Amino acid sequence: MRLELRDIRHVYSPRTPFEVEALRRVSLAVEPGEVLGILGGTGSGKSTLVQHMNLLLEPTSGDVLVDGANAATLKKSELRRRVGLVFQFPEAALFAPTVAEDVAFAPRRLGLDEGEIEDRVRQSLSLVGAEHLKTRSPFALSGGEQRRVAIAGVLAMGPEVLVLDEPTSALDPEARGDLLRLIRTLRQTGTSIVLVSHDTNEVVEVADRICVLDKGEIRAIGLPSEVFYMIPEFAPATVQTVSALSDIGYDAGSPVRFEETLRALKRLVEG
Amino acid sequence: MADPTSISCENLNYSYPGAPGPALSGVSFEAPPGEYVGVVGPNGSGKSTLLRLLNGLLVADSGMARIGGRDPKSEPFEVRRRVGMLFQNPENGLVAPFVEDDVAFGMENLGVPREEMQVRAREAIRAVGLSGYERREPHTLSGGEKQRVALAGLLALEPEILLLDEPTSMLDAAGRRDVMGRIGTLRGDRTILHVTHHLGELLDADRILVLNGGKLVADVSPERLVLDADLLAKNRLVLPPLSRLATGLGLAAARPRTPEELAREIQEIIRKRAAAR
Numbered sequence: 001m002r003l004e005l006r007d008i009r010h011v012y013s014p015r016t017p018f019e020v021e022a023l024r025r026v027s028l029a030v031e032p033g034e035v036l037g038i039l040g041g042t043g044s045g046k047s048t049l050v051q052h053m054n055l056l057l058e059p060t061s062g063d064v065l066v067d068g069a070n071a072a073t074l075k076k077s078e079l080r081r082r083v084g085l086v087f088q089f090p091e092a093a094l095f096a097p098t099v100a101e102d103v104a105f106a107p108r109r110l111g112l113d114e115g116e117i118e119d120r121v122r123q124s125l126s127l128v129g130a131e132h133l134k135t136r137s138p139f140a141l142s143g144g145e146q147r148r149v150a151i152a153g154v155l156a157m158g159p160e161v162l163v164l165d166e167p168t169s170a171l172d173p174e175a176r177g178d179l180l181r182l183i184r185t186l187r188q189t190g191t192s193i194v195l196v197s198h199d200t201n202e203v204v205e206v207a208d209r210i211c212v213l214d215k216g217e218i219r220a221i222g223l224p225s226e227v228f229y230m231i232p233e234f235a236p237a238t239v240q241t242v243s244a245l246s247d248i249g250y251d252a253g254s255p256v257r258f259e260e261t262l263r264a265l266k267r268l269v270e271g
Numbered sequence: 272m273a274d275p276t277s278i279s280c281e282n283l284n285y286s287y288p289g290a291p292g293p294a295l296s297g298v299s300f301e302a303p304p305g306e307y308v309g310v311v312g313p314n315g316s317g318k319s320t321l322l323r324l325l326n327g328l329l330v331a332d333s334g335m336a337r338i339g340g341r342d343p344k345s346e347p348f349e350v351r352r353r354v355g356m357l358f359q360n361p362e363n364g365l366v367a368p369f370v371e372d373d374v375a376f377g378m379e380n381l382g383v384p385r386e387e388m389q390v391r392a393r394e395a396i397r398a399v400g401l402s403g404y405e406r407r408e409p410h411t412l413s414g415g416e417k418q419r420v421a422l423a424g425l426l427a428l429e430p431e432i433l434l435l436d437e438p439t440s441m442l443d444a445a446g447r448r449d450v451m452g453r454i455g456t457l458r459g460d461r462t463i464l465h466v467t468h469h470l471g472e473l474l475d476a477d478r479i480l481v482l483n484g485g486k487l488v489a490d491v492s493p494e495r496l497v498l499d500a501d502l503l504a505k506n507r508l509v510l511p512p513l514s515r516l517a518t519g520l521g522l523a524a525a526r527p528r529t530p531e532e533l534a535r536e537i538q539e540i541i542r543k544r545a546a547a548r
Contacts, residue, residue: 041443041444041446042413042414043413142315143315169441170359170440172313172314172468173508173509198443199444201512237511237513237516238512240530241513241516241530241533241534241537243530244530244531244533244534248534248535250534250537250538258512258515258516261516262516265520266519266520269540269541
């Protein structure tokens with residue numbers, strides 16, 4: 001599915017002294033099967049933006065389009081099934097006595113038959129590498145495990161677009177690595193992914209395209225190599241190092257991801 | 272005179288009620304006054320438990336903890352007066368309508384006289400670089416600023432020891448730099464124990480304690496830790512990207528603080544190689 005936001009403006013508490021314009025005329029598309037990384041500091045509008053993707057928030061003006069059709073005309077339940085949103089700290093919403101029951105909750109509400117529900121629970125738990133936790137209580141799991149189970153709950157709806165808002169925050173480096181691997185796996189299954197993060201170093205390792213938000217506006221959107229060499233303050237350590245080398249007269253090309261950058265730097269050093 | 276050891280633990284053990292195994296077992300270390308000690312390890316390794324035992328939020332099952340020579344078990348109030356703890360979430364700690372009231376809140380509870388309170392609040396606000404913010408409302412501040420307000424509230428109590436429990440984990444890159452910059456200026460005058468998942472924040476620490484499965488598995492300098500691939504891997508520790516690039520290129524120091532520093536180190540090898548030819 002192609003998800004498009006067109007000219008989205010969002011004002012919180014309009015016509016009150018607390019009025020805040022969180023988004024001003026933002027337009028972008030999530031292309032089928034891509035990983036779109038959304039970067040920006042606190043207060044840049046990242047979370048407000050992604051909550052428009054399944055109309056959890058309605059724009060003050062502008063449109064959300066699903067394969068060209070206005071999303072406002074779709075049933076909310078259908079839209080939310082097709083565009084899955086995983087909030088920051090999704091584990092806070094875990095509630096069932098076992099992991100399997102927790103993950104089964106949303107597909108059951110879709111009215112699927114038990115066999116189909118069971119399949120989906122198994123598939124989504126296996127995608128996040130948590131099948132072995134099926135019979136456990138979600139409350140007795142580690143932080144990283146809880147996070148993955150919560151994501152499985154959204155995957156069980158079979159979304160075509162998965163929006164992850166700061167999915168790695170407060171996880172340890174290993175659990176972070178697991179999540180990035182999960183994003184790569186999901187991408188291979190054809191799911192589009194929107195990854196919101198303030199950790200540029202992490203986003204570059206999985207994103208096909210990057211969108212940088214700043215004060216409710218898009219600063220840049222495009223291929224990582226274009227965006228990061230254009231806006232150094234949002235660039236990952238890899239790009240910043242290559243740029244610093246170019247400032248003192250050494251050309252290492254325009255690599256972005258870690259392994260690619262290390263290879264380029266080795267070539268430079270070895271002459 | 273201050274006690275020669277600021278923090279001292281011997282064979283500390285703690286299990287959470289109902290948990291299958293101990294959260295902390297047999298942990299011993301000492302830190303002299305003014306030392307900056309990093310604490311790292313995977314989720315569930317016992318890092319936060321250690322901090323909570325040191326300020327008396329938890330009481331050890333066995334073993335000994337001493338803060339400036341005092342036992343948090345028998346003198347919890349004395350110990351808490353000497354220890355300030357900064358938590359992950361900057362939102363949780365802020366209680367008052369204005370920054371200066373928030374910073375003064377802890378002192379009010381201790382019955383510090385009003386005039387002294389004002390002086391100490393202003394001084395603490397200055398120390399975290401927020402002079403001019405006294406009458407701002409905390410909810411209008413950025414995450415990094417909120418965390419600095421929380422830090423000022425601790426400093427106003429003049430603690431001998433600061434316990435930092437992942438103080439930057441909820442902040443964006445700018446907030447993280449902001450808070451880390453401030454913490455850097457507080458070194459030396461007080462003992463700091465800093466728990467984090469970001470090894471990059473500890474490259475200048477005096478030493479780093481590595482916890483895993485509730486045990487203290489290493490007590491090393493940052494210089495040694497960044498080059499010890501085995502120790503890093505075994506404890507699921509990941510170096511910051513600049514250090515990983517440096518080690519990948521075989522650079523000796525492997526602790527570049529900025530991209531510019533790494534670029535100069537690379538320039539250095541290129542020149543050396545050219546000269547050797």
